[in-house]
Amino acid sequence: MRLLDKQHIEDIAIGSAVLGTGGGGNPYLGKLTAQRAIDQYGLLKLVKVDELPDDTLVVAPFGIGSPVPFIERLTIDEDLMYAYKAMTRYLGREIGAIMSAEIGGMNSVVPFALAARLGLPVLDLDGMGRAFPQLQLTTLTMYGHNASPVAVADEHGNVVIVDSIDNFWAERLARPAAIEFGAIAGGVGFPITVGDLKEAAVLDTVTLAETIGREIREARQEHRDPIKAVTDTTNGFRVFSGRIVDVSRQIERGWALGETTIMGGDEYAGRSMTIQFQNEHLVAMENGEVVVSVPDLIAILDSERGDPITTEDLRYGFRVTVLGMPCDEKWRTPAGLALAGPDHWGYEVPFVPVEERFAVGATR
């Protein structure tokens, strides 16, 4: 067990934005909420799976809805508390720890605010090792664990509990409630034991996010290259660098769909890269050929400061560097690729691990 302070939260928020691969919402406001909770309730306890009994029940809090209206409301404190209380009532069991369903973006830090308020520890793991925009896209799903039951609440105390036969229905039934609540709501779901998490979760990812954020911060302070700090920490690769020359995006059924084109600079001069996204970056292409693809992680960072840039913040003229980072091994299994591989997103390309193309001495 170790304690997390406000600086740790700051670092985790930055690291989560890198692992959010352009999506997952801006972690800035989630971070403020978590930091305020630490001010109010004290330092946060971060624990490893082997520090708790296997039968400890864990739930994952999250914000549900479109990330955009979240900007209108500073916190989802009360929503989360109402959802949590309804969840414990429905489960009829005591909850012993809190986890993040995804380590990428806003929902990586949102759980910390609730954990601090409840005095519960946060587990050093998550259900994705990155961000994905659908409830069923977790490594927990591969091991037969559903998001359901899920409780969703507004700040007035209206609660909807969804207990569905699968995650498809959980998504279908929870989303309309969030819309009735005004497009953003606090949710609690994914009840699972610590014993099951040992097998099914992506471990140590809170620490990974924190390390990424800290390395970026320290590299900047010490005038080192913050992007190298990220690739070193994540076993990732610099895939492309240049200037954004085109961004197109549209909102369809709550999804941010679009692509970014980057004109190469320096060693990439004369080349261009296009990155397509559906909330998260999915494929990076050169000359129409996919060179990095989901479920591996594709991040776009500010070339100088190393700040991760979400798809909604991409602008013409930005000087950016594209990173490819290996996803968790679970996503590279046949089950993982069936769930969230290129096919799931409509790309008929085989998945090629990023290191096979970009590691020194790689043959393709």
Add this chain to the structure above:
Amino acid sequence: MRLLDKQHIEDIAIGSAVLGTGGGGNPYLGKLTAQRAIDQYGLLKLVKVDELPDDTLVVAPFGIGSPVPFIERLTIDEDLMYAYKAMTRYLGREIGAIMSAEIGGMNSVVPFALAARLGLPVLDLDGMGRAFPQLQLTTLTMYGHNASPVAVADEHGNVVIVDSIDNFWAERLARPAAIEFGAIAGGVGFPITVGDLKEAAVLDTVTLAETIGREIREARQEHRDPIKAVTDTTNGFRVFSGRIVDVSRQIERGWALGETTIMGGDEYAGRSMTIQFQNEHLVAMENGEVVVSVPDLIAILDSERGDPITTEDLRYGFRVTVLGMPCDEKWRTPAGLALAGPDHWGYEVPFVPVEERFAVGATR
């Protein structure tokens, strides 16, 4: 306690259609479901409030959605069972009896199927003494009892529990779930104790519905006037008789809105009556003047056989008789009229009890 057999269910279904005042859905299929449950699980126990301890917890099962698609599906057995199980899990208390939220229409008999299956008694009461199309329009609301928590389920086992701060939100959050489930779903709600029901419910209405149905049946068998049998049983009045000359109806946001015009025959020759409805009949008018209004009950019966006719079954040329029947006294209090009086439905007329206009010797 007395036992209800399939003939009793038949009579209750007919009586409920009279009390349904043209709405509440056709009780035919609900009746079949309840009768099949009796075949399978045995006779149904009907109990009075003073036969159970005051702290006995009661819930009301119901079908939710549009009555029309119900025709496509013969039963909502499994839906109700899934909703019931989720409800008991959420309440964390044993349920001791079943009630009907409304005695008018389909939802008067739907609860009997679940009660038979569970071996639980049905209480001889309901929350309206008639039919109304919105969750908050119950006498329970007047005494501060909400529909919430409400569980809604489909036949696959998908469940949504709504725990809302008021009935407005219960309606707003439960309805989208029913729509996702395909426009009709099984629900369980209105958890309340027997002690509270003594004060807040409309008592003895299952027996009332049964008596109405039996009187109609026996009058027909004995070649007596079935309509007189209904007015005698309900303290109601024959308000008009004639032939339907016009029916207009439209569906708006799931509501059946419209009006029926009847050209008078016999003693009513030369006069005409128009009845306006929003799912249920709301006002009966002669020469533009309201002569019977909600919350009093307005039923349209076949003039010869005494069969109650729902708004969707009204047709040009039918020979019909209009009855006005006094509602429960609770609806005539200031609180009752504020909740479901003419104003609520957009009619700026004072409520005048039906007996003040139609009783022998009435002055207006």
